[in-house]
Amino acid sequence: MTTKERILHTSLQLFNEQGIDAVTVRHIAKELGMSHGNLCYHFPNxxxxxxxxxxxxxxxxxxxxxxxxxxxxxxxxxxxxxxxxxxxxxxxxxxxxxxxxxxxxxxxxxxxxxxxxxxxxxxxxxxxxxxxxxxxxxxxxxxxxxxxxxxxxxxxxxxxxxxxxxxxxxxxxxxxxxxxxxxxxxxxxxxxxxxxxxxxxxxxxxxxxxx
Amino acid sequence: MTTKERILHTSLQLFNEQGIDAVTVRHIAKELGMSHGNLCYHFPNxxxxxxxxxxxxxxxxxxxxxxxxxxxxxxxxxxxxxxxxxxxxxxxxxxxxxxxxxxxxxxxxxxxxxxxxxxxxxxxxxxxxxxxxxxxxxxxxxxxxxxxxxxxxxxxxxxxxxxxxxxxxxxxxxxxxxxxxxxxxxxxxxxxxxxxxxxxxxxxxxxxxxx
CATH class of the missing domain: 1.10.357.10 (Tetracycline Repressor, domain 2)
Incomplete structure (x- = not known):
C-alpha cells in the first residue's frame, strides 16, 4: 500500500466509526503513526x-x-x-x-x-x-x-x-x-x-x- | 397573533430563507423589534x-x-x-x-x-x-x-x-x-x-x- 492508500484506508475507518466531523487530520496522522506535516503533504484537510x-x-x-x-x-x-x-x-x-x-x-x-x-x-x-x-x-x-x-x-x-x-x-x-x-x-x-x-x-x- | 405566534411566524420565514444554522435568537428578536430577553422568555434557543x-x-x-x-x-x-x-x-x-x-x-x-x-x-x-x-x-x-x-x-x-x-x-x-x-x-x-x-x-x- 502506498502512503496515500494507507491514509485513505484509515480515514475511511475513522470516518465510518466516528462521523467525518469528529475526525481531524491530526487524528488520522496519529492513528497512522505519521507526522501531521507528512499527512498534509498528501491531503490538506x-x-x-x-x-x-x-x-x-x-x-x-x-x-x-x-x-x-x-x-x-x-x-x-x-x-x-x-x-x-x-x-x-x-x-x-x-x-x-x-x-x-x-x-x-x-x-x-x-x-x-x-x-x-x-x-x-x-x-x-x-x-x-x-x-x-x-x-x-x-x-x-x-x-x-x-x-x-x-x-x-x-x-x-x-x-x-x-x-x-x-x-x-x-x-x-x-x-x-x-x-x-x-x-x-x-x-x-x-x-x-x-x-x-x-x-x-x-x-x-x-x-x-x-x- | 400572540407573541409566541409572532415569534414562530417570523422564525419560520428566517429559517426558510437563510437556513436554521445561520439564524440566531438575536436575529429573530431584532426582526421582531423585541428584546433578546423577551424572546428567550418564550424560547431559550x-x-x-x-x-x-x-x-x-x-x-x-x-x-x-x-x-x-x-x-x-x-x-x-x-x-x-x-x-x-x-x-x-x-x-x-x-x-x-x-x-x-x-x-x-x-x-x-x-x-x-x-x-x-x-x-x-x-x-x-x-x-x-x-x-x-x-x-x-x-x-x-x-x-x-x-x-x-x-x-x-x-x-x-x-x-x-x-x-x-x-x-x-x-x-x-x-x-x-x-x-x-x-x-x-x-x-x-x-x-x-x-x-x-x-x-x-x-x-x-x-x-x-x-x-
Missing part, C-alpha cells in the same frame, strides 16, 4: 480526503456497472446482484451517505461529480429496463415517463436510505443493509410481468432478504 | 423554536389526515389532493426538510416524535390502500409485504425529496414542488388497475403536473 474517498467509491462501482457485459443475458437475478453490490459499496463508505448533504454543501466539486454520476446512472438504468422488457420480465411503460420517475425515486432512496435508517430503523445493525436493499429492490415488483414474478419467487427462495 | 415549528407542521397535517372523512369515497383524485396537500405543507416548512438530519441528531425528542408520526402514517396509508383496493382502482398485493415496502419507499422520498433536489434539481424553484410531488405520487402508478389508470388519465387532463 479531511474534506480533500472525503472527496478522494467519494471518487474511490465511484470507481469501485463503475468497475462493475460500466462493464459492458453486466447487462448481457439480463434477468431479475442479475439485477438483484447488481443492486446488492451497490448497496454493499454504499454501506462500506457509509460516512459519505450519513453526511451526504453537508458534504455536498461544503464541497462544490463533489456536488457536480454527483450530478454527473446520476446522469450516467440514468443511461445505465434505462439500458437495464430496456433489456428487462426485451427479456420479457419487465412490463413496457404504461404511462409516459413512468420509468423516468422510477429512476428518480430510486436516486432519492439510493442516496438517503442510510440517513432515513438513522431515524426510523429499529432493527439490528447487521440486518440494516439487507432490510434497505429489500425496500429499494422491491420498487421493481409492480413492474414485473408474470415471467418476472416467477423469477422473483425463485429469487425469494434463494435469499432470506426478500420476504 | 432556535432548537426550541424548530421543535415547536415541527409540531405546528404535524398539527396542520393532522387536521386533514386525521379527519375520519378523508378516506371516505376515496378515488385517485382524493389521494392526489392529499399528496399535494402534504407536499405543500412540507414546502411551507422547508427548513425542517433541508436540515432534517442535523435537527433529528441534535434534538432527540424530535427524532422520537418523527418515529411516532411515521408509525401513525403507516396506519393511515394502510387504510388508504385498503380503501383503494375496495374501490377497485388499486391492485391487491401480489407479493407479501409489497405495500409495506411501498410505504417505506414513500417515507424516504417524503422526508428527503427536498435535500435531494438541492443536489440534483436543475429546474426553476417555482416548479420544484410539483416536480417532486409528481415523482412521489407516480410511485402508485404501477399499482393501478385498469379502472385506476382511467382515473389517472382523467387526473392528467386536470393537472399539468403529471406528465
Amino acid at each position: 479531511t474534506d480533500a480526503i472525503a472527496e478522494k474517498l467519494y471518487e474511490q467509491l465511484i470507481n469501485e462501482l463503475n468497475a462493475v456497472l460500466n462493464e459492458p457485459a453486466s447487462l448481457d443475458a439480463v434477468n431479475l437475478q442479475t439485477l438483484y446482484k447488481l443492486a446488492a453490490f451497490v448497496f454493499e459499496k454504499l454501506y462500506k463508505y457509509k460516512f459519505l451517505m450519513q453526511d451526504f448533504i453537508s458534504l455536498m454543501r461544503r464541497i462544490p466539486s463533489l456536488k457536480q461529480k454527483h450530478r454527473d454520476l446520476i446522469n450516467n446512472r440514468r443511461v445505465f438504468f434505462k439500458a437495464g429496463i430496456d433489456a428487462g422488457i426485451q427479456a420479457g420480465f419487465l412490463k413496457p411503460e404504461i404511462i409516459a415517463g413512468q420509468y423516468e420517475n422510477f429512476f428518480n425515486q430510486l436516486f432519492i432512496i439510493g442516496d438517503f436510505w442510510l440517513v432515513s435508517a438513522e431515524i426510523l430503523y429499529e432493527g439490528k445493525e447487521e440486518d440494516k443493509l439487507l432490510t434497505y436493499l429489500n425496500i429499494a429492490f422491491t420498487l421493481i415488483v409492480p413492474y414485473l410481468t408474470e415471467k418476472g414474478l416467477a423469477e422473483y419467487r425463485e429469487l425469494q427462495k434463494q435469499t432470506e432478504t426478500l420476504q | 432556535t432548537d426550541a423554536i424548530a421543535e415547536k415549528l415541527y409540531e405546528q407542521l404535524i398539527n396542520e397535517l393532522n387536521a386533514v389526515l386525521n379527519e375520519p372523512a378523508s378516506l371516505d369515497a376515496v378515488n385517485l383524485q382524493t389521494l392526489y389532493k392529499l399528496a399535494a396537500f402534504v407536499f405543500e405543507k412540507l414546502y411551507k416548512y422547508k427548513f425542517l426538510m433541508q436540515d432534517f438530519i442535523s435537527l433529528m441528531r441534535r434534538i432527540p425528542s424530535l427524532k422520537q416524535k418523527h418515529r411516532d408520526l411515521i408509525n401513525n402514517r403507516r396506519v393511515f396509508f394502510k387504510a388508504g390502500i385498503d380503501a383503494g383496493i375496495q374501490a377497485g382502482f388499486l391492485k391487491p398485493e401480489i407479493i407479501a409485504g409489497q405495500y409495506e415496502n411501498f410505504f417505506n419507499q414513500l417515507f424516504i422520498i417524503g422526508d428527503f425529496w427536498l435535500v435531494s433536489a438541492e443536489i440534483l434539481y436543475e429546474g426553476k424553484e417555482e416548479d420544484k414542488l410539483l416536480t417532486y410531488l409528481n415523482i412521489a405520487f407516480t410511485l402508485i402508478v404501477p399499482y393501478l388497475t385498469e379502472k385506476g389508470l382511467a382515473e389517472y388519465r382523467e387526473l392528467q387532463k386536470q393537472t399539468e403536473t403529471l406528465q
